[in-house]
Amino acid sequence: MKKIVLIVALFSLFACNDKEVKLPQASLSVMKDIEDHSPIYMFFDLKDKKDTIIEVNRKNSISSTNWVFNIDKRLPLKLVIPEVMKLQEKKKGSSHAKEGSINVFTYSDSVAKNLAFFPFSDVQYKFDEDFSKLLNMESLEKYEEFQHLAINFVKGGAITVEGLEVDRNAFVTYITKLSRFSRDRKLVMLHLNFDKELSYGDYIQNKILAWQATNDKVQIFSFEFIYDQKQSPEM
Incomplete structure (x- = not known):
């Protein structure tokens, strides 16, 4: 599993391939800690410098762990949610899924200057x-x-x-x-x-x-x- 590093000055995450995810920001932390997790990244990109596209790195989505969704704040919901739904189905259909494991979105707490998490396991x-x-x-x-x-x-x-x-x-x-x-x-x-x-x-x-x-x-x-x-x- 990849280690998640919060770059406070930029409010961004970097995967090991050095691609950047600009995090959403909020002024409070719903959750501050999560253990035994697999990171999933959704990157923002522009096709021909004009059309927004999404690139999803799901290689580390181990079904027996908690899933941490690191999604670029610039991406529109029309691209993000279909990918989230696919991953929800993947985990739901896995025989290795661990009972009690959760899915969370990441964002940066701009006041406490920490990485924060928002659970959404029950969302349909x-x-x-x-x-x-x-x-x-x-x-x-x-x-x-x-x-x-x-x-x-x-x-x-x-x-x-x-x-x-x-x-x-x-x-x-x-x-x-x-x-x-x-x-x-x-x-x-x-x-x-x-x-x-x-x-x-x-x-x-x-x-x-x-x-x-x-x-x-x-x-x-x-x-x-x-x-x-x-x-x-x-x-």
Whole structure:
């Protein structure tokens, strides 16, 4: 397994082939340590100096270990998520997969100046499918005790909650207030939707923001919707 080295000044990782991964940044660490891991790298490149392409190094993805995904923040979700889904299936289908092993995304904590990790083992992606507002609620019978909120993260930084735009700096407070006044005092389930044109760096920052809004009354649904803004109906 390759050793991961954080270059704090550049907020980048370098694989042993000297290729660089520019990490997303955030101001807190969801996880600080992980052991017994295999690194997976997704590099940013330009074809003919104009078209963004992704190069995936998965050679060290040992199924019996925790997988650490080092993904360049400049890559768009439309390239990243299909590769993540393939690797999820690879690990799931492996007879060597170790029970309890996890998958995490890496990013840099710009305040603590350390490498940080965001777990996503339970996430199931819905790529290029319907926005969560169109989700058949009959399939959510076991979640009927929840009030369901559709959260939309749009390219450019806008955030909407049930179609209403919410200031990023007020998002956590807004969700907390909604949970206090939810119908019949129900728990709140957040359904996360991401424009597939978002950069991976923005994706990680948005996931951390949603995570900050969770508490004993607010949970995040395990399905994430990566949608095409051009093909989706008005939301």
